[in-house]
Amino acid sequence: MTVDPDANSFGAAVRDLIDKQAILELVPRYCRGIDRMDADMVRDCFHDDATDEHGSFRGTADEFVAWAFDLLAGYDSTFHFIGNQLVELGPAAKDRTARCESYGIAHHRRAGGADHKNLITGFRYVDDLERRGLGEPWRIVRRIAVTEWSRVEPEDSWWSVPDGFTVGARDRTDPVYGHPNTSFGGNDDGQVQQR
Numbered sequence: 001m002t003v004d005p006d007a008n009s010f011g012a013a014v015r016d017l018i019d020k021q022a023i024l025e026l027v028p029r030y031c032r033g034i035d036r037m038d039a040d041m042v043r044d045c046f047h048d049d050a051t052d053e054h055g056s057f058r059g060t061a062d063e064f065v066a067w068a069f070d071l072l073a074g075y076d077s078t079f080h081f082i083g084n085q086l087v088e089l090g091p092a093a094k095d096r097t098a099r100c101e102s103y104g105i106a107h108h109r110r111a112g113g114a115d116h117k118n119l120i121t122g123f124r125y126v127d128d129l130e131r132r133g134l135g136e137p138w139r140i141v142r143r144i145a146v147t148e149w150s151r152v153e154p155e156d157s158w159w160s161v162p163d164g165f166t167v168g169a170r171d172r173t174d175p176v177y178g179h180p181n182t183s184f185g186g187n188d189d190g191q192v193q194q195r
Contacts, residue, residue: 012092019096020087022138023129027102030140031080036177037072037170039065047130047139054145061140075117077168079107094134100127112155121150 026045033041046052046061057067072078083103090097102125110117128142161167168174 015092016089019089019098019131019138023087023098023100024085026138027082027085027100027125031082032176034068034072035078035080036174037069039069045140047141050141052143055147075108075110077109077170081105096131098129100129118153118155119150120153122148124148
């Protein structure tokens, strides 16, 4: 990014960086909500009139959350990792648009090894986002989840977590919720799960 030393263009560049940072934080927050089974966090990433195209699913944000959480309940754990992200901002305005392309890998784990239950997928999220008013949050208005590849892992290739290790939880008992600065509050007792 080239910045003109002129105060107006410098201020615009700073606003662009702030907008980009907000968008870059939105996608990992969505992934946290999915992996921790926090439907409120996931839903908060979308505008009320948003749509999602996700695998075989096509529908509204509310319909997507219901569909996804029903599907995810069949897994013991999921782990969404976001890699490369590219944000392209629309013109600066009170209401602003952007597109964010995010590359990711998702692991879906279910003990017992049922077919297609230990699944690893390479994907991209192609998100159209809007900030509807100055100072308002960026949210997804349209998402297309693009599948690039997927594979099934056999049960015997997974390592069992030894006793005494802190393990992730699929609810608000996860360690991330124990910090007071965490989005959507902390857990009640600050306890973490150990195997």
